[in-house]
Amino acid sequence: MIRYINLANAKKRDAEITFKSLNPKPAVIMGFANGAQVLNKRVIKSTSSISTQSLLSKYNDKPTKGVDFQMQLAGRLAEDLILADPEIDLELTGKFIDDVSRVYINEEQKPVFRINKVEKIFSPSAKLKKERAPKYNECNITGEDIVKWSGKLMPKTQVYNKFVFAKKYQLRHVNGLTYDFLFDMAKELSDKDSLMMLAGGASGKEPLVMNDGGKPYRAFLEGRIKGEKYCLILHLTDLELKPLPSE
């Protein structure tokens, strides 16, 4: 899937270009020393019908005086687990599965078809600050939206220890015109040995949301030059390099 971004330069000229993730893949894989193939499979261990909760709900026992009812049922189940293995479905346990859809289930472990979502916001000390309808972030780097240079140029030597740049993308040209466009941008940033803060949205100050429903990130653009070749890296961050609060 090719992903596009609308990017404007310092002169506010914009162009649609592509970008590619720079997240590296692991260099080491686990295998047999003789090179024989290892197959990874997902298997079923249990289902909702044989979960502890479902098994407990099958008993029609009445509470015994002086005995905790939960403990009474748990004791009954423990006996059955030893004697009858109700937690094992011989037809299903160990079955390979490939395609799993996602559903919401209620406390009775039944699928639900109408749901309400509430977003709870907690402080660093785990105190509930507020509840609200979940906020959905729409992608603001393509379509009508243009990612702009904020004008905040930060020398590399001053910015590297201010933020944690968790994600990286490489910007790429799509034709000769956009090659010139991106090369000039990279050269300007390389000459100044600085990162340019980018921003999106109507105000041109908002953090970037790279895909619908994604998280907002502050973005910084780095440019490198080697002869007639360029390298533009988009660094994303949602974390300042700050010490942990004292406990």
Next chain:
Amino acid sequence: MAKKAKFSFNGLSIEADLKKVDRKKIYGWSSIEVYDENKSKCKLAGLAEGKYILPTGSTSLVMLNTKGENISRSELVGLDRSGKRVDKVPSVYDRTVMLREATVDEYLSLSVKSVYQLNIEEKKEDFLKVLNAGKIFYFVFNYREDYEGDDAYLISNENEVFAITGMLSEPEFLGLQDNEQELVAEDIDDIEDTDEGDLDFAMF
């Protein structure tokens, strides 16, 4: 007492315990709770073959040999991309970690996985002086002995020392003719999972 890692550079040695910097502890967090029509709390589960409901923990990943027999991880070894066996990388707690100086550009190529704050009891000021002068140090980080270590850098933000760990990315230098290379399928799994709610933040 917390385990300490020992770092050494140019005759200067420091010992530190590493505390993971969690975003939640700095900014807080948000979570999304789901309720049905009767205000009963709901959980996300898997649905296999349209009929089996799989609550969290109902499935497991298994490794099999070509005969279909279950194998344990201890039977496997680490192999590089060419299929050559690789040695285990020791834990940072098992030996003195030798640091080498790195450049800002090298550090900026790191795709960050985790951040640790170093709690240094002795010679912290000496080490901070070196880092605050703009020095960055590289080392290989492994919390436990394993086949692949992470790339890691020690940097300071004036008052504290941090280890930033992850994997170095390999950005390409692109010439005029390199535009065709962009026409490759990008991994879908790089697109974020949109279920996680998060705080909007304003850091400036």
